[in-house]
Amino acid sequence: MNENISMAVIKRLPKYHRYLRELLKNDVNRISSKELSNIIGFTASQIRQDLNNFGGFGQQGYGYDVSNLFDEINTILGLDETYDTVIIGAGNLGHALANYSCFNNFGYNLKGIFEISPRLIGMQISNVEVYDIDLMESFIEENDIDIAIICTNINSAQKITNRLEKTKVKAIWNFAPVDVVTKTDIEVQNVHLIDNLLTLTYFIKDK
Amino acid sequence: MNENISMAVIKRLPKYHRYLRELLKNDVNRISSKELSNIIGFTASQIRQDLNNFGGFGQQGYGYDVSNLFDEINTILGLDETYDTVIIGAGNLGHALANYSCFNNFGYNLKGIFEISPRLIGMQISNVEVYDIDLMESFIEENDIDIAIICTNINSAQKITNRLEKTKVKAIWNFAPVDVVTKTDIEVQNVHLIDNLLTLTYFIKDK
């Protein structure tokens, strides 16, 4: 396996995963890069190039076995393992993510939610308990948490990140509207929901 | 102004917008492409290239006036106008987005929320009323809605899109985990929250 896959390729993997899952659900057993191209919107050439970064999953004259290819992509994305997660911040977004079904479907297990507001501590959201934020570090250590999801306001996000850096979490998925930074090798994804909307606005502004 | 700006450039605009707003908040009046490079993480050369797609906003020997540059980006993104929106689906995500503050801050006005479940119809979320989904089309026409935000489940998203196609909405921002498609020239953004997480998982899988 090529060790230096370009970011452009990696970002397309979830889409392959999604469309292959759909094909599998519809009992399609076999697909050519050409057919996949038609439904996924990448060129057949790009599909073959992308897949060959990870191995030769197809067969000349036949195409790809959908089930097999799905499994390969699933493994490449690391979804053959499970991941334990916590959510920091039980506001509207934290609440929504805790209830987000896609989430559990892929092997992400939400173990706890952390909050500063006493009003929310002790509640159950989607069968997961809301704990005092002061317990965050010890909970992460004791439960081997892999991923922390930040749903705090903009002002707390970097402070929480600094605290998370000292724990064993491997990744931070940040929804607060700021780019949090780390000095360690924790993987960070800063999601800016609004960016998508601004891009939409760019295209409709003169309509 | 260049009429054919590449997608790569357009996708960077919201980040410029965000960082310039921050600078403005911190009373920074002036910035060079080199200084901006240090904080935003694009190269100085790329920053100058990007901005010059839209006009010469800087001054040789001086740099860029932050306030002026912010206004320019704001206008390029179409944020000098306001947009009326509706949310379809008052579940957890619809609920979270209705309460999402970033939203109102940029001139997006949420006018109504539409639901199929009688249990939710008539509620107020963030001072916005939840209406029967059957009223969606007439409401959009009467209120000149610009953007529809789909927060339904996966099965309803395309059906809602088909209905929206027949209205005057200019853009669809879809959060259901499926790529909805249109035959008209409505702008569509399919957001897949989970994709970000899968990418994170890719990077931590062997840690």
Next chain:
DNA sequence: TAGATTGTTAATCGATTAACAATC
């Protein structure tokens, strides 16, 4: 075998970076 389709190399295209003359 003949037809189909991959895997892979080569060609093209587009985006980023470097360089520097223009100019504030």
Next chain:
DNA sequence: TAGATTGTTAATCGATTAACAATC
């Protein structure tokens, strides 16, 4: 004026597409 920094052209780099031999 001298120094700084843009705007812009040219060079480089990387990603996408085309082509086709290999092979199922």
